[in-house]
Amino acid sequence: MFKEKAQIMDAKSMGRAIARITYEIIERNHGVANLCILGIKSRGGEIARRIAEKIGEIEGNTVPVGILDITPFRDDLKQTDGIEDTSEIPFAVTGKKIILVDDVMYTGRSTRAALDAVMARGRPRAVQLAVLIDRGHRELPLRPDFVGKNVPTSHEEEIRVMLVERDGVDEVSIYTKKRET
Numbered sequence: 001m002f003k004e005k006a007q008i009m010d011a012k013s014m015g016r017a018i019a020r021i022t023y024e025i026i027e028r029n030h031g032v033a034n035l036c037i038l039g040i041k042s043r044g045g046e047i048a049r050r051i052a053e054k055i056g057e058i059e060g061n062t063v064p065v066g067i068l069d070i071t072p073f074r075d076d077l078k079q080t081d082g083i084e085d086t087s088e089i090p091f092a093v094t095g096k097k098i099i100l101v102d103d104v105m106y107t108g109r110s111t112r113a114a115l116d117a118v119m120a121r122g123r124p125r126a127v128q129l130a131v132l133i134d135r136g137h138r139e140l141p142l143r144p145d146f147v148g149k150n151v152p153t154s155h156e157e158e159i160r161v162m163l164v165e166r167d168g169v170d171e172v173s174i175y176t177k178k179r180e181t
Contacts, residue, residue: 009171036099073116093118102131104134106159133151
């Protein structure tokens, strides 16, 4: 059981972080030519759509956006024939610059699964990672290219990202485990 320790981002700070990530993506890639965005299901998908919308406002170009379901590629699930891939990717990844988007990066295992899921679909020109929150504690040698906010945490804490599209509010909070009494 967890209890809220502190809100670390409100709607305004989330908007600023997403705008900053968007500008950094455009700058690092010298524009948006050949760029596609894949949001890791589920909240990464909503953040990916927001980044794509912001790119449209800034650049005047639309960037293809897809949703990547990493469930069939996770290393903590027994692989069975019953796992359905519910990805929605309306473009080919081969030869594209792919921006993977996730809400929180923790151990790096979701990112590893996402890379496997992308590579199973083709050979992109490059893959970059954008995360709203980087909380540290990597178990794999991966790091994001674009970060909204670094939030050092303990293993006993949890970061919860709430998005208006899914939760009715935009905020990020840190939760701690409740002590048993």
